[in-house]
Amino acid sequence: SFTACTLYSWSYLRATLNTSLFSWFYYEILENKLSTFFIPHHYICTALAAITSVVVLLFPHQIFGIFTKDQSVQEMGGVYLKILVIHLFLSALTSTFQAMVIGSGFAYLNFAIGILDGVVFKVGLALVLVYGFGLGVYGYWWGTAFSRLVPGVICLCYFLSGKWKTRKLLSER
Numbered sequence: 001s002f003t004a005c006t007l008y009s010w011s012y013l014r015a016t017l018n019t020s021l022f023s024w025f026y027y028e029i030l031e032n033k034l035s036t037f038f039i040p041h042h043y044i045c046t047a048l049a050a051i052t053s054v055v056v057l058l059f060p061h062q063i064f065g066i067f068t069k070d071q072s073v074q075e076m077g078g079v080y081l082k083i084l085v086i087h088l089f090l091s092a093l094t095s096t097f098q099a100m101v102i103g104s105g106f107a108y109l110n111f112a113i114g115i116l117d118g119v120v121f122k123v124g125l126a127l128v129l130v131y132g133f134g135l136g137v138y139g140y141w142w143g144t145a146f147s148r149l150v151p152g153v154i155c156l157c158y159f160l161s162g163k164w165k166t167r168k169l170l171s172e173r
Contacts, residue, residue: 038096038159045092052088056081083141090148097155104164113151121147 056063064077094117101110126143129135135142158164 038100042092042096045096046089049085049088049092053085056084079138080141083138083145087145087148090145090152094148094152094155097159098151100159100164101155104167106158106164106167109154109158113154116154117147117151121150 060078060081061074063081064074068074098110098113101113122144124143125146126140129139129143130137131139133139
């Protein structure tokens with residue numbers, strides 16, 4: 001539905017803004033100060049996920065009521081929004097640290113993360129949940145919600161490893 005697409009797009013808009021923000025900061029902030037930027041940034045993203053989650057959990061019928069008066073859609077939308085909360089928090093993790101991967105110029109890792117997120121987990125996990133576990137449409141929602149977990153962990157591990165500090169930008173090669 002339009003509401004689901006709107007809420008889902010919100011998490012990707014946040015990720016895009018984070019990436020742009022990091023790319024700019026990469027040139028403006030010294031590398032030794034950069035790590036102090038990410039933790040507060042992650043807290044801000046998590047706070048936004050928490051605020052959005054409270055709104056969608058407290059007012060699911062009102063949110064879906066903006067777009068449809070069909071009660072069955074509003075009921076199912078309430079279930080979707082509960083699952084979306086997981087996606088919001090995992091996107092808060094992934095968007096902060098994937099922005100660092102993109103901004104540092106590590107295109108290969110970003111490509112691999114994109115394949116894992118978009119194909120392996122978003123599609124693959126959803127299909128396993130739908131057909132393997134018989135979850136029906138809910139399997140697609142759960143697959144989408146958890147598709148951000150592994151990419152988020154990979155990005156976080158790359159950040160914690162500190163290898164991004166030694167990467168040479170293409171313009172410096």
